[in-house]
Amino acid sequence: MTTSILLVDDHAVVRTGLKLLLNDHENMEVVGEASEGDEAIRMVDKLQPAVVLMDLSMPQGKDGLSATMEIKKRWPDIQILILTMHDDEEYLFRVIQAGASGCILKSALHNELIHAITVVAEGSAYLYPTATKKLMEDYLDRLQNGVDSDTLSLLSEREKEVLTLIAKGFSNKEIAEKLIISVKTVENHKARIMGKLKLKTRPELVEYALKKGLLGYGI
Numbered sequence: 001m002t003t004s005i006l007l008v009d010d011h012a013v014v015r016t017g018l019k020l021l022l023n024d025h026e027n028m029e030v031v032g033e034a035s036e037g038d039e040a041i042r043m044v045d046k047l048q049p050a051v052v053l054m055d056l057s058m059p060q061g062k063d064g065l066s067a068t069m070e071i072k073k074r075w076p077d078i079q080i081l082i083l084t085m086h087d088d089e090e091y092l093f094r095v096i097q098a099g100a101s102g103c104i105l106k107s108a109l110h111n112e113l114i115h116a117i118t119v120v121a122e123g124s125a126y127l128y129p130t131a132t133k134k135l136m137e138d139y140l141d142r143l144q145n146g147v148d149s150d151t152l153s154l155l156s157e158r159e160k161e162v163l164t165l166i167a168k169g170f171s172n173k174e175i176a177e178k179l180i181i182s183v184k185t186v187e188n189h190k191a192r193i194m195g196k197l198k199l200k201t202r203p204e205l206v207e208y209a210l211k212k213g214l215l216g217y218g219i
Helices: 012-023 037-047 064-074 089-098 110-121 129-144 157-167 172-179 183-197 202-211
Strands: 003-008 028-034 051-055 079-084 102-105
Touching (some): 003 012, 003 037, 003 110, 012 028, 028 037, 037 064, 051 064, 064 079, 064 089, 079 110, 089 102, 089 202, 102 110, 157 183
Parallel strands (some): 003 028, 003 051, 051 079, 079 102
16 A cells, blocks of 8 residues: 655755655655645645655744644644654654654664654654653653652553553554454543543653553563
8 A cells, every 4th residue: 555645845855855765665655745834734635645754944934843733633644754853852842742643863764764654654653763762761850850740550451551552553453453352442441541641642642651661561
């Protein structure tokens, strides 16, 4: 199945290079391009791509984060992968809060970009390796300073299992099969988890699970 992609970057040369790279992959097709956020929103409305590869910093028009928030508000099923040169916590947390499905550095290798797009197209979250490390460091720092409350205790064991599998990239159907429950039950568990933790998006659930060390949870 071919993944349709919208490229959003203010540099035409960058868009051309990305288009050549992605169209060369048999399961990907660039269906449109935009040079700033407002144009990106119009193109999403027109093309309904599966994935938007969004530049974070664009000096003209709406920036990448603002465009991401608007797109996710209007079309929550469209996945957005942020492309950035900024490897720091400020940008990382802003990306997650905006509702993006992931973030990848412009310095990443081509095969890593292909992998990241594939991951978010499947509905999972993608963070570049050093981003995961930064999230863990932030969580440990918050613990040491008494900032982070024990919200994990609000979840039942089954809810912890569902949250862990979500963070590991499993779809609702795969989680249902693994836990021998219905997809509807998985959706209900997910809704309760998000309500208890006051989280709104799948990337936020993944961030929370990473911070809580749930990827080592026994499932």
